[in-house]
Structures are given as C-alpha cells and as structure tokens.
Amino acid sequence: MADPLQPSQVEPGDRNAQGASFSEEAIPHMDAVYRFALRLSGSRDEAEDLVQDTYLRAFRAWEQYAPGTRCKSWLFTICRNVFLRRRERSQRHDAILLETAQDDPRAISREAPVFAASRDDDPEGEFFRSIVDDQVFEAIEQLPEEYRMAVVLSDLEDLSYGEIAEVMGIPVGTVKSRLFRGRRQLQRQLYEYALEMGYISDGGED
Amino acid sequence: MSFFESLKRLFGGSGRDGRSDSTDASGSSAPSGGTAVAMIPCEEASARLFEYLDGELDGVSEEEVRRHLEVCKLCYPRVQFEKHFLEALRRSRNGGRASDALREQVLRSLAEDDARD
Numbered sequence: 001m002a003d004p005l006q007p008s009q010v011e012p013g014d015r016n017a018q019g020a021s022f023s024e025e026a027i028p029h030m031d032a033v034y035r036f037a038l039r040l041s042g043s044r045d046e047a048e049d050l051v052q053d054t055y056l057r058a059f060r061a062w063e064q065y066a067p068g069t070r071c072k073s074w075l076f077t078i079c080r081n082v083f084l085r086r087r088e089r090s091q092r093h094d095a096i097l098l099e100t101a102q103d104d105p106r107a108i109s110r111e112a113p114v115f116a117a118s119r120d121d122d123p124e125g126e127f128f129r130s131i132v133d134d135q136v137f138e139a140i141e142q143l144p145e146e147y148r149m150a151v152v153l154s155d156l157e158d159l160s161y162g163e164i165a166e167v168m169g170i171p172v173g174t175v176k177s178r179l180f181r182g183r184r185q186l187q188r189q190l191y192e193y194a195l196e197m198g199y200i201s202d203g204g205e206d
Numbered sequence: 207m208s209f210f211e212s213l214k215r216l217f218g219g220s221g222r223d224g225r226s227d228s229t230d231a232s233g234s235s236a237p238s239g240g241t242a243v244a245m246i247p248c249e250e251a252s253a254r255l256f257e258y259l260d261g262e263l264d265g266v267s268e269e270e271v272r273r274h275l276e277v278c279k280l281c282y283p284r285v286q287f288e289k290h291f292l293e294a295l296r297r298s299r300n301g302g303r304a305s306d307a308l309r310e311q312v313l314r315s316l317a318e319d320d321a322r323d
Contacts, residue, residue, distance in 0.1 A: 022316075030312065034304040048308050055312045056319060106253035115287045125287035128294040136298035154260070155295040161262050180256050187291055 022062050025071045026055070032157060033075050039152045040083045042141055050086075054079040073163045076153065080167060105176035114187040121201055127194040139189040147182030154179050246270045248281055259288060 030051065037050035057078050058065070065074055118125065140148060149168060153159045164179070165172045194200050251274040257263050258271045275281055304312075 027313075030304040030309060031302075034308065035299075035302050038302050044302075047302075048305075048311075051304060051308060052312055052315060056315055059316050059319060105256075109256040110249060110253040112252075112284065112287070115284055118287075119283070123283040123287070125290040128287075128290040131294050133298040136294055140295075140298075151295070155292065156299040161260070176257070183256070183291070186295070190291070190294070 022059060026058055026062075026075060029072045029075050030055070032072055033079055036076055036152060036157065037079055037083070039140065039148065039156070040080070040145075050079055050083055053082045057082065069166075070159075070163060072157070073159060073167050076157070076159075076167045077169075080149065103177050103181070105173065105180050108177060108180040108184060111184075112187075113184070114191045118191060118200060127199040128190065130197070130199045131190055131193060135190065135193050136186075139186050139193070142189060143182050143185055147178050147185060150175055150179040151182040151186065155183075246274050248274070248278060251275060251278070251281055252284060255285070255288060259285075259292060 033054055034047055034051050037047035037054070038044065041047050041050060054075060058075055061078075065071070115125070118127070140151060143151065146168070150164055153164045153167060154161075159167065161172050161175050161179075164175045168175065170178075191200075251258075251271050254263060254267065254271050258268060258275075263271060275285055
C-alpha cells in the first residue's frame with residue numbers, strides 16, 4: 001500500500017505552472033471545503049463525495065480560475081453547484097420557500113425577538129456561552145438550506161458579504177437578509193435549548 | 207431591567223431625523239467636542255448592527271454606529287447579546303477536517319485525471 005500521498009509528491013498538472021499552483025492554492029483549502037460540504041449535506045459520506053467531485057471539477061477548470069479572486073470562495077462555489085445539482089437529481093427540488101429572502105435586512109437586524117424575550121433574565125445573552133458546540137451544529141443543520149449556506153459561509157468560514165454573494169449567485173442585499181434571518185432563527189433555536197437545559201429560566205413571573 | 211427602562215426602550219429612538227432622540231432616551235449626552243458626525247437614533251444603530259459587527263460598513267456609516275454604541279446605555283446589552291451569539295457560532299467552527307484517507311483519495315483521482323489527457 002502506498003504511503004499517504006503528499007501534495008508535493010503528486011503535483012497534479014506537473015506539466016505546467018498552472019497545475020503546480022493548483023497544489024499550492026486549492027489543495028490547502030480541503031478542510032474548509034470538507035466542512036462546508038458537511039454542513040450542506042449533513043452526512044460524512046456525502047461530504048467526502050462532494051469534496052472529491054469539487055476538486056476534480058476545480059482541477060479540470062483550473063484554467064478558468066481567475067487569479068486574484070479568493071480560491072476558497074471559488075471552491076465553495078463549485079461545491080455548492082455540485083451539491084445542488086445532485087440534490088435536484090435525487091429529490092425533485094423541494095422548493096424551499098424563501099418568501100422572506102427579499103425582506104429588508106435592516107429590519108431583520110433591528111428586530112431581535114430572542115433578545116426581547118430573554119431581556120429580563122439574561123439581557124446580555126450570557127446563555128450563549130453555556131451552549132455547547134454540538135447544539136450549535138445541530139441548530140445550524142436545521143436551518144433552511146439557503147439560510148444555512150449564508151450563515152456557514154459568513155460565521156464559520158469568514159467570507160465577506162461580497163464573497164458569499166458570488167458563491168451563492170445572489171445580490172449582496174439578499175445575502176444580508178438570508179444571513180440575518182438565519183441568525184435570528186438560530187438564536188430562537190439556541191434559546192429553546194437554553195431553556196430546556198435550564199441555562200436560563202422561563203421568566204414567566206415577575 | 208426596570209419597567210421604566212423598558213418604557214424608554216419602547217419609546218426611545220423612534221425619531222428618524224438623525225437627531226438626538228436616542229441619546230435623550232439613554233440618558234447620555236453626545237460626546238463633547240462637537241463633531242461633524244450626527245448622532246443616530248437607537249433604531250438606526252440596531253438596523254446596522256449586524257453589518258457593523260461583521261465589519262461591512264463603510265467609513266462614515268461605521269463611525270456613526272460606533273459613536274452611538276459608545277455612549278448609549280440602552281444599546282449596550284443588545285450589542286453584548288449579539289456578540290455572545292456570534293462568538294458561540296465561531297466557537298463551533300472546528301467541526302471536522304478532511305481525513306487523510308480523503309486527502310489521499312482526492313490527490314490520487316487528480317493524478318489519474320491528469321494522466322488521462
């Protein structure tokens with residue numbers, strides 16, 4: 001059995017400088033692409049398949065990659081497309097209703113129902129500190145796909161609004177409303193957890 | 207939070223004229239040393255809060271929010287709340303790495319693909 005291949009030993013596309021830079025520029029993002037794929041699909045096996053497919057496509061299209069753009073965003077774009085195409089193929093497009101996607105992001109930022117609800121018992125949201133990673137992971141998984149994508153790209157992978165817009169193929173305004181909506185929904189979910197776990201009291205009485 | 211504070215929260219900062227409703231409501235006054243940046247109301251600051259925390263506002267807009275948050279006692283808990291939330295998200299990010307087996311598989315398939323043409 002061969003030793004685990006090191007990027008330097010394989011050097012896909014050895015024959016030209018572009019290929020060599022694929023190893024240097026694209027391969028190091030594999031953890032990030034894997035995490036993204038895992039968040040999208042919710043399954044390790046599917047995530048691994050997605051990563052394979054993404055890298056193969058990226059490798060074949062490497063000439064179209066415009067240097068100067070962020071390689072990580074480019075790989076995410078491909079990964080998202082591969083994921084959506086597979087999904088379309090498997091289940092007949094479960095038409096997530098994004099009727100709120102066009103909502104005013106400013107209004108979503110302004111209104112904070114969970115903050116309002118927990119204000120009496122925990123005005124500064126200390127309960128978020130007690131929430132364990134698994135709960136966050138699970139809550140993210142339950143978000144509608146398009147919100148999930150925006151939240152993951154922003155809050156877990158540090159992409160800017162502009163970069164997310166590119167990956168998702170939507171305007172920046174829509175990125176904001178999906179991201180902010182997703183965050184509000186997550187807050188609701190995590191607040192429910194916190195109540196269940198007794199991190200905060202229900203504040204029913206006064 | 208007292209009932210009075212809640213009332214102030216409800217009624218404070220509803221002015222949209224960019225004047226000083228919010229600072230009245232918060233019981234604070236604008237920073238001394240008259241500046242060109244107008245004091246924005248609480249409502250406006252919270253409308254831009256996520257963008258502010260994400261570092262996505264441009265110079266003037268960011269400065270307006272920053273100044274407001276510096277002096278507004280009413281907005282303080284809200285900012286802490288959003289920060290604690292975003293920290294919880296960021297903390298959970300170490301979720302998974304590509305395994306060595308996957309890495310190997312990917313590199314191998316690229317090498318095969320490369321050899322093909």
